[in-house]
Amino acid sequence: MFKGNFFHGLGYLAEGFRLIRQPGLRLFVIIPLCLNILLFALLFYLLAEFFAMLIATAMGWLPDWAWLQSLDWLFWILYGAVILLMLAYGFVIVANLIGSPFYGYLAELTEKLLTGEDLGVDGGWSQLIKDIPHALWREVQKIMYYLPRALGLFILGLIPVVNLVAALLWFLFNCWMMALQYVDYPADNNRVSFPLLRQQLAQRRLSALGFGLPVALAAMVPVLNLFVVPAAVCGATAFWVRESRLPLTQ
Structure with a gap:
């Protein structure tokens, strides 16, 4: 059940950050990155407007005491934390929907760079x-x-x-989902169905969790999450190239 190498998995995201600087990959990093910046700004604006309205409503319910009305800054701190969390997870989901065609092609170019083999996907x-x-x-x-x-x-x-156990399971599941999310791009390029990909990753669960852990943590950091998506695609492609060709002996 727990095959693979957790520590090998940890290194793939760092390799992805190195790969996105390669000249042949930059275009398909820059285009979705620009889209992500616009998306991030729009989501932040909409959430800020929503919570400004929410705070104004909440303050309107409070008694007209000066010391209570002066606590609006505390509401902004609390709601600001909520904005960041919602922005992090919502951004990843929407960014992947918008950028998925670019990320598939980015994974293809990355695999060609790493292996020297053409996947035969032209056009x-x-x-x-x-x-x-x-x-x-x-x-x-x-x-x-x-x-x-x-x-x-x-x-x-x-x-x-x-x-208490559910909190740990939730975190592990998010790491697993990050691995599934991004390794799916090179898997799709190699005509591997999503159900079959889940089976293949399950055979190297420790490697998958090792890869998903830093991706999940980085996705929660505003601004960094703009860059982590293309880096995760490239890192996941390196994961696919190396892990899918190894015998299950670890």
Whole structure:
């Protein structure tokens, strides 16, 4: 059940950050990065507007005491923390939906750079546009896999005592999902279905969790999460190239 090498997995994200600086990959990093910056700014603006309205409503319910009305800064600190958390997880989901066609092609170019082998997927920009429905469907499959399991963990988290274990399971599940999310791009390029990918990653679960851990942590840091997505795609491709070709002896 726990095969693979956790410490090998930890190094793939750092390798991804090195790969995104390669001249042949930069274009397919810059384009989704620009889209992500626009998306991040829009989400931040909408959430800030929403919480400003929420704070104004909450302050309106309070008695008209000067010392209570002066606590609006405390509300902004509390809601600011909520904004950051919502922004982190919401951003990753939406960014992957928008950038999925670019990330698939980025994974293809990264694999070619690492192996010197051509996957035989030609067509350039026209093919990238044609692949949009397929790329979106792969993202929907991942969301459909994620939601019922996340709901189950959420329910466990409401049970006293059990919720202590649920917190650990929730974190491990997020690491697992990050590995699934990004290794899916090179797997799709190699005609591996999403169910089969889950089986293959399960055979190297420790390596997958090692890769997913720093990705999950970096995705929670505003600004850094703008860059972690393309780096995770490149790192996941390095994971795919090396881990999928190793015998399961570790």
